[in-house]
Amino acid sequence: MNPDLQAFLQTLVQGLLTGGIYALVGIGLSLIFGVMRVINFAHGDFLALGMFLTLFLFKTLHLDPYLSLLVALPLGFALGYFIQRFVLSRLGDRLAESSMLATLGLGLIVSNMLLLGFGAQPQTINVPYANNTFTLGGIQVSVALLVAGIGTLAAIVGLNLLLYRTELGRAIRATAQNPLGAELQGVNTRTIQAIVFGLGVAFAAVAGVLLLPLLYAYPTVGETFTLKAFVVTVLGGLGNLPGAIVGGLFLGGIESMGSYYISNNYRDAYGLVAFLLVLLLRPEGLFGKTVKRV
Template sequence: MDILTTIIQNLANGLLIGGVYALIGVGLSLIFGVMRVINFAHGDFVVIGMYSALVIYRQLSLDPYLSLLIALPLGFLLGLVLERIILSPLVDAPEDSTLLATLGLALILQNTLLLIFGAEPNSLYVSYATATIKLGPITLSLIQLIAGAVILVVIIGLYLFLTRSEAGKAVRATAQNRLGAELIGINTLAIHSLVFGFGMVLAIAAGIILIPQLFATPAITGPVFTLKAFVVTVLGGLGNIWGAIGGGLLLGVVEVLGASYISNSYRDAYGLVAFLLVLLLRPEGLFGKTVKRV
């Protein structure tokens, strides 16, 4: 009984962490699916979210979850602008070029944050940070539950946007066939900007709900989350948005179970090994239907 409770507890923790990974991975997968860009700056977008929550908290003493309302629209604009300046000139360039351009963007963002905020770790303390909720034998942390709720809202919102709205249909059309979408009158360049803005919004949301739970440093936290986002999207299939949700939850569970039952010091390695295995054995992702080899 005791063993069973620990396993359920671990699964619950894994799913809650995995939800954040899913949110980050969905953005990366959306950007790849529509724009064919592997975004090396994605983890740094998460860090931008973390630091925007910090700045808003320090300047306006606003609760981090309320700062979502300010940070998300601003992040969307930032995403639009960055796409216009850096990625839209490269729309017909080989995939290698956009990868390197986002890598350059990542270095610029990391080091700018480093110059502004310094290298010491930062976190945001909320008064209810240690509050927990008991569900029978398992204990869940309140901030992780809030994070889970935010993730659900954001992902359902994205789902409704992509399936119900005219703009969402244009996004999916662009992802399926850019030339075809242009032929029926869709401005695919505008769609690219929109999608990059959305990717930024998802990453910033993830950063804001994470900052009460961990310490962030500009140049280290970014690459860590970029790697996690790659792992998540490859598990789910690159460009497969709903697969990324499964990939995120899976990574969270694998990390927590691996850390408690195998070895905590290799926590980051489990995801990477899974990533390599999927890339080599099933490059279409665990949930993909297509059999096209990459």
């Protein structure tokens, strides 16, 4: 294989696998916005919570990080359900205006609790497969990154089955499209919103579990991923789940290509430049719809 082509494919594959994790984070944020019209500014902090939960289970029980998914998924859902049911729902008609401050406050609480419990020093886990790679068609693939990509794909397929193959999914879609109409059909929209927020937090926690073998965990790591989730969501169109998937892959690809062909020092900047260009050329996002005001 031509060395230049091999290098291009190697960079592209790595970028797409990383972008898959970005998509997983962005889907949770997009799902919450699509149903509740709330931007969860604590989203990345819930990802950090998933990372530190995995770290805690690994150090105390020697539990493999991927087995921590069995704990992080239900706990993330329960936490999100509780927050929506007993915190955000109490904002009432002021939800859209107050949610930013409320979720920012929640993020500060989570990050400071992690700082108090684990300290400020970056931490990681040592597992045999963390640095392992294998070669496929001349392209080296990280085992941990591939597992994260497979986990992301499984989560996306599971969410799609939930939304389009179950009565709960039908209720979620109805609530997203027309909350009043859904209530008239007997849907308890308050419960649906709590379930959706729980799903969003669970997706963030799962992303944290999948990222820990690849990254260091520190209490403020969520700030970076809140920004990435927001970029992914806007790129794909606010509330558009397929758009969030494409936006995540796009962001991962842009960052990887820019790091290889330009400089790794500005990795995060490449995604932000692409984000600004999309806002300038297509403010509604790649897959969003323009709403005309009469």
